[in-house]
Amino acid sequence: MSAIGSDTQLQSLIELAADDDAARQALLHHACDRLLRLTRKMFHDYPNLRRWEQTDEVFQNAMIRLHRALADVKPESVRHFFNLAAVQIRRELLDLVKHHFGPNGPGNKHHTDGQPADEAGGSLHDETDEPSDLQQWSEFHGRVESLPEAEQEIINLIWYEGLTQEEAAKLLDISVRTVKRRWHSARMKLHEVLSSDE
Amino acid sequence: MTSDEDTLADLLIQWEEILESGREVSANELCHDCPQLIEQLARRIKALKSTAWMNKTVDDDGDGGGDLPRNPVADDPPRTLAGRYRLDERIAEGGFAQVWRGYDLELLRTIAIKMPKASLVGAVESFMAEARRVARLKHPGIVPVYDVGRENDSCFIVSEFVEGGSLAERIKERLSQEQSTRWIAEIADALDYAHAHGVVHRDIKPANILIDHHGRALLADFGIAQSANKTGQFAPSLGTLAYMSPEQLAGKPVDPRSDIYSLGVLLCQLLTGKLPYDAHDQNSLRKEIVSGAIHLSSQIENPELRTT
Numbered sequence: 001m002s003a004i005g006s007d008t009q010l011q012s013l014i015e016l017a018a019d020d021d022a023a024r025q026a027l028l029h030h031a032c033d034r035l036l037r038l039t040r041k042m043f044h045d046y047p048n049l050r051r052w053e054q055t056d057e058v059f060q061n062a063m064i065r066l067h068r069a070l071a072d073v074k075p076e077s078v079r080h081f082f083n084l085a086a087v088q089i090r091r092e093l094l095d096l097v098k099h100h101f102g103p104n105g106p107g108n109k110h111h112t113d114g115q116p117a118d119e120a121g122g123s124l125h126d127e128t129d130e131p132s133d134l135q136q137w138s139e140f141h142g143r144v145e146s147l148p149e150a151e152q153e154i155i156n157l158i159w160y161e162g163l164t165q166e167e168a169a170k171l172l173d174i175s176v177r178t179v180k181r182r183w184h185s186a187r188m189k190l191h192e193v194l195s196s197d198e
Numbered sequence: 199m200t201s202d203e204d205t206l207a208d209l210l211i212q213w214e215e216i217l218e219s220g221r222e223v224s225a226n227e228l229c230h231d232c233p234q235l236i237e238q239l240a241r242r243i244k245a246l247k248s249t250a251w252m253n254k255t256v257d258d259d260g261d262g263g264g265d266l267p268r269n270p271v272a273d274d275p276p277r278t279l280a281g282r283y284r285l286d287e288r289i290a291e292g293g294f295a296q297v298w299r300g301y302d303l304e305l306l307r308t309i310a311i312k313m314p315k316a317s318l319v320g321a322v323e324s325f326m327a328e329a330r331r332v333a334r335l336k337h338p339g340i341v342p343v344y345d346v347g348r349e350n351d352s353c354f355i356v357s358e359f360v361e362g363g364s365l366a367e368r369i370k371e372r373l374s375q376e377q378s379t380r381w382i383a384e385i386a387d388a389l390d391y392a393h394a395h396g397v398v399h400r401d402i403k404p405a406n407i408l409i410d411h412h413g414r415a416l417l418a419d420f421g422i423a424q425s426a427n428k429t430g431q432f433a434p435s436l437g438t439l440a441y442m443s444p445e446q447l448a449g450k451p452v453d454p455r456s457d458i459y460s461l462g463v464l465l466c467q468l469l470t471g472k473l474p475y476d477a478h479d480q481n482s483l484r485k486e487i488v489s490g491a492i493h494l495s496s497q498i499e500n501p502e503l504r505t506t
Contacts, residue, residue, distance in 0.1 A: 029479070032480075034256075037256050038256055041256050064447065064484075065449075067484050068447075068448065068449060127247060127248060128247075128248055128249075128251055129248045129249050129251070130251035155252075158252075159252055159256070162255070162256060177211065180211050180214070181207045181211070184207065184210050184211070184214075184242075184246060185207075187245065187246060187252060188242055188245040188246070188249075190249060191245035191246075191248050191249050192245070195248065
């Protein structure tokens with residue numbers, strides 16, 4: 001379960017001072033949990049790699065780096081912390097892809113279910129933009145980086161951090177309707193660049 | 199006055215709300231008051247459909263959570279390595295390698311064989327170089343390396359098979375003060391020798407201390423963690439977090455003092471029955487280690503020690 005699973009919990013975190021130790025620990029725990037979940041999702045179609053990620057030092061290394069990066073930051077607010085954490089999580093996910101597609105990366109030998117990506121029917125050929133191999137995931141994370149600030153923040157909060165639209169609205173102090181508009185706008189921009197790469 | 203952009207944004211929210219209620223509505227239906235926007239709205243609906251996967255909760259993808267299947271035999275090694283070392287039984291699996299009980303078909307003796315996991319195959323050269331260096335360490339408290347070899351893209355290290363199991367199994371029992379301090383002293387002696395020869399262990403923990411049938415403690419996995427770390431592909435696992443030094447956890451260079459810190463944590467655990475930290479989860483444990491928040495227990499939980 002995510003450490004932040006309800007409006008009440010999020011609200012209490014927001015109300016706590018940024019230097020409140022328990023709140024910071026909860027946020028840190030949440031960030032590590034998100035990295036684990038997003039890694040599993042990214043490696044979903046790579047059963048062999050996914051097993052390695054679960055027990056492998058490469059993933060543990062990523063977790064320790066994430067902790068190091070976030071443990072000592074002095075965030076101005078919970079919103080600031082979430083954005084910092086999302087950037088770090090994205091960086092670790094990109095590093096994991098790079099590791100597995102490096103010169104000796106086992107990902108080079110383990111495409112989806114053993115098929116080359118093209119033969120596996122990459123999702124960009126279907127009606128969904130959902131990445132289906134590690135190269136497409138790398139592309140996705142990179143494209144998020146290039147989104148305008150407001151849209152990138154919405155993706156950070158909703159997709160990387162797993163907040164609901166209502167939680168994001170409270171955190172940003174805007175209406176849920178505005179969150180929906182930015183969420184749509186961000187997704188449309190991502191669709192535009194991801195589908196043009198096809 | 200509402201701009202086309204505002205209208206389109208509102209229509210998209212309307213489209214989504216209707217979709218969430220279980221019905222799909224077309225751009226034509228939504229744009230009956232603004233037909234000039236049909237084409238743009240249809241394009242945007244298509245974009246949202248293509249990215250609808252982002253609405254799904256990122257969860258465990260139905261794999262049942264943390265208890266994923268263990269690695270298959272890394273990845274399926276041959277049964278006999280280099281035509282000489284037969285793999286009989288996998289006896290341990292760490293974060294970066296598997297250990298097998300095997301049999302040397304030339305010298306007719308039981309051996310231990312360690313093989314890096316496939317994800318570390320890129321580290322073969324430094325793994326082997328380090329194994330060769332460690333093979334030169336000759337000390338009664340260090341598990342001797344007999345041989346190294348290559349097999350396909352990977353490599354393996356052959357060492358003595360220590361029958362008695364590891365300290366990780368013994369630590370569950372009540373150990374006497376005499377027994378605990380003797381084992382720590384033996385390991386400290388082995389570490390002193392290794393440090394004098396320029397080798398830092400980096401992964402001192404109960405699972406890496408083997409107890410032979412004479413009841414003597416031997417240090418295993420010497421320096422192998424170090425070589426893997428040089429490649430940037432390895433860091434001590436969270437499983438050994440409790441024994442890591444602050445500088446190790448902070449990613450700073452480590453030297454023999456790091457091993458001594460880890461041995462101190464282990465000594466504390468053996469004598470008091472618990473780790474010198476109060477943390478109840480990995481996150482707070484990391485924080486306590488980095489901040490140097492050692493809590494030496496005044497309560498000796500080992501009943502035998504209370505009387506000494």
